Amino acid sequence: MRRYLIQRVLAFLPILIGVSLLVFMAIRLIPGDVITATLGTEAGMLTDTQRESLRRYYGLDRPVSEQYVNWITRAVVGDLGISTRHGKPVTELIAERFPVTLQLALMAVTLGLLVGVPLGIIAAVRYNSILDLLVRLLALAGLVMPGFLVGTLIIFVLSTVFGFLPNAGNFARFNENPGLNLQQMIFPAITLGFAFSASIMRMTRSSMLEVLGEDYVRTARSKGLRERQVVTRHALRNALIPVVTLVGVEMGYLLGGTFIIETLFSLPGLGRLLINAISQRDYALVQGATLFIAFTFVLINLVIDLLYAAVDPRISYERNRA
């Protein structure tokens, strides 16, 4: 187990270095820099001396290789540099934004599971019934309706019918004002959770159908177990493996920030931080945030792999058991 963990963690390194290099080069290759991004067309009014002085100020006058080495050596010890736009350490900005993104992701995934798994089971157990059809239709709706549409509809209905706006730009973090925070977070979570519950529903249903046809389910039934026990104790546990994978992928995706939903609901999450940093050519912030997102993504994948073992005892990472 330990050996497996060490192997996996070591495998992080080439991934993270690759990501950092890619992002570092990409953000510098696209036209425009922090000077044109902040000054806009007024940058044309700068004299050469002025431009040089600004480039020096932002550290853009050094060779790219030197910039990279400087950055990566500090990143290793957790110093991701200073954001040009915010004038704050990148790590501090990520620490401010990540909890919002994490909370949103957890709420969305929880909602998705709470709705998706039971409906998926029902659809599988009542295979080809009206209920199954309804669930499948709902899942289809969740899959084809993009988040920005669902979100816009939610805001529209809430504000016109109920005169309620989820967030008027006065975002409160959970530790500041839990009530207001939940009020502001629940609707974006529903927006994201809706689409996710659809995939969960479909995955649970098809996986359950497969498992329900297995020999051990027949054995369980022939032992005289009640159907409820057969489904929840024997079938579900085995059917959950692909669902766990799905949760992992979704978490990884959501933790990268959801720019459109964050914009729609005025949430200060990681997605808006990163996208705005790109349009502002805030190099340190783009690099730092991307590296962080890549890191959480590989970490989530590791956690998911370990979860498999918990869900399905047949899977083990112990060397001597295999």
Next chain:
Amino acid sequence: MLKWMRLLLMVAVLMLGLGSALAQDSGNTLIMARAADTTGLDPHTQTAFASLRLLELVYEPLVTLDANLNIVPALAESWTFADDAMTLTMNLRQGVKFHDGSDFTAADVVASFNRILNEETGAAARANYLSIASMDTPDDYTVVFNLSVADVPLLAAMASVNASIVPSEVIESGDFAASAIGTGPFILDEWIPEEVTRLSANAEWWGEGPFVDGIEMRVIPDEASILAALRAGEIDFALLNDPLVATLLNGDSSITLNAVPALAYHVFQLNPSRAPMDNLAVRQAMSCAIDRQEVLDTASLGEGTVTGPLTIPAYQVDTSGFFCYQKDLDRARELMAGVEPFTIKAIVANAEPPTALSEAQSIQAQLAEIGITLEIEPLELSVYVDRWLAGDFDSAIALNGGRPDPYTMYARYWTSAGNLQVVTNYIDETLDSLMAAGRAEPSFENRLEIFTQFQQHLTEVSPWIWLYNGFEYTAHQPYVVGFEPNPTDSLYSFAKVTLER
């Protein structure tokens, strides 16, 4: 199970109620929202409109502009221009204090202008103050600007956030990123980028006011959500950019919508250094083929006015005197005689302004009528700016900022020494001499004459095709009293606002 769920529901309801109760504590604070946030706190180097809207509340220049663009006193009480326009004497307001408690004196004025003129500072506005050869301070409250050339527009150029006076001690310490120490009616308490900016009233302010306790500037990135927040009564005041959003408030009696003709102008820029735009007849044909009103109607729902190069009300003249301001297809075809149909590209910034793409499409359809194919190239804003600054385009859809003085507005483009000649790629004797004459001329009547000729000539040689100027939109609750909408979009009159809920 049922009991447990009921309990959970009760807790949830309680928390939601608590949240709402805690949220309503605004009192005498003006709560405003806008889509874009400040990009930095240095008043001399920040040029983004979003930054200026904050900085103009905190920092003050020597003079400022009223709602009719008249130059009015700010930190200078009065001023005199010598008859030859070679010296400008400023009499400073006495007893003014910076937010850190230090006194405002002539030394701060000199230090501020020295900082702007110092190339190391990287102030883009420096170009407007280059005529300042030296500064004298006969006493603590008088500054004499000695100019190297007669420069009448200098005064109007000083009415800018970019010419704000900052304490000389702060300039020495050089830290503009962390704090904002000005003399303005509001003090910056907190800036959380992309979330909220909090200001409190400056009780020591020299003017009358402010009458609110403070301002909370929120960022709501989606303008439709800003509108919803306004309608839900969650915010008092809003800045709006997109005419398609702002016009949704027309006929809504519960919200006040202000629409002031903007100084910024929408323009279709041609690049005369590239064929076939190097051909005067081709440029003129394009000008004749475009119905400017139609572009305005389709892209901006008619929200604006067809304009020539000058959008400053005092210098605006009847546009019917300009070359081909009435669509004239026959004339356009005549001018195109002997020119093969051709294809050019137009760069367009993504949603900057929100109407850009629609403008391009309208022009595309109209140019097709005289055999010109316009290929639209939508670009991310920074990429667009990069291409634009390099003059790397056949044509460009642009929304360019205006200035209160015609010389300051166009010296960058239409003088042979202009910094943005690389973008315009066009200059001639007439433009050069008219601009020089306008700069040195103190009398308004004579300047109007000069700049009218300038407009006529510029529209005739058509390096650019000026389209229209839209509106600067602000919207607020009816209980927000005393706000004076300004063509520069300035929020300075927040100092006069009262909340009469």
